[in-house]
Amino acid sequence: MAKDKHLHKYRLRNLTRDSSKAPYYVYICAKQECSHHIRIELVEGKVAECNRCGDPFIMKLSKLKHGERIIVKPHCDSCTKTPDRLKKEKEDLKNNIDALLESVLPKGF
Ligand SMILES: [Zn+2]
Numbered sequence: 001m002a003k004d005k006h007l008h009k010y011r012l013r014n015l016t017r018d019s020s021k022a023p024y025y026v027y028i029c030a031k032q033e034c035s036h037h038i039r040i041e042l043v044e045g046k047v048a049e050c051n052r053c054g055d056p057f058i059m060k061l062s063k064l065k066h067g068e069r070i071i072v073k074p075h076c077d078s079c080t081k082t083p084d085r086l087k088k089e090k091e092d093l094k095n096n097i098d099a100l101l102e103s104v105l106p107k108g109f
């Protein structure tokens with residue numbers, strides 16, 4: 001009964017055994033005693049457990065799929081450290097410092 005009372009932790013699996021056929025990707029739950037699986041097209045908006053930090057997060061197909069590439073172990077936003085994100089963090093930090101300086105410096109400085 002309590003089986004479904006957990007957040008699924010997804011792993012990518014290709015269900016097509018025949019390599020000459022188109023791959024059929026699903027996310028399967030990696031937890032023991034759980035046979036849950038879902039087509040990757042259907043994960044949008046579903047809550048899952050992060051494969052890195054274990055926190056719940058909302059799955060977004062746009063983040064899981066990059067062209068033909070699909071992320072094998074989905075993880076949350078804060079575990080996603082893409083160069084773009086690092087760049088944005090730096091910019092945010094710079095903006096914060098600018099704002100801080102503006103607030104301490106006298107007007108017209
Ligand atoms: Zn599960």
Ligand SMILES: [Zn+2]
Pocket residue numbers: 050051052053054055075076077078079
């Ligand atoms: Zn995480």
